[in-house]
Amino acid sequence: MKKEERIRKNLEFRRVYKRGKSYSNQLLVLYIYKNYKNANINRVGISVSKKVGNSVVRSRVKRLISEGYRLNCNDLKTGYDLVFIARNTSKDKTYQEVEKSIIKLLRKAGLQV
Secondary structure (H helix, E strand, O other): OOHHHEOOOHHHHHHHHHHOEEEEOOOEEEEEEEOOOOOOOOEEEEEEOOOOOOHHHHHHHHHHHHHHHHHHOOOEOOOEEEEEEEOHHHHHOOHHHHHHHHHHHHHHOOOEO
C-alpha cells in the first residue's frame, strides 16, 4: 500500500472508531468511516493487540490482513477510511481463512462494487 493509503496517526484511528460503523466476524472487526477529504482513495489501518501474541505473531497477522486487503481492494467503493482489528482467534489461521474473512466483512459493509 502507498503511504497516502494508510492510516497511521492515533487521531485518525480514534476518529474512525468514534464516528465509524463496525462490522465483525470470528477473526476480524472492521470499522468504516466515510472520508470526505480523499474521495478517490481508501485509507486502511490495521490494529493487532498484544493479547493476540508476541511480536512475531502480531506481525504475521498484520501481513496476512494487509495482503488479503491488497489483493481484493481493486473492486471496492472509494472514499472510505477502513480499520481492521484482529481478534485473538486470528493468530493461528491460514492466509485463505483470513482473506475469506476480509471479503465477507467488505461485502457485509457494502463496499464491494
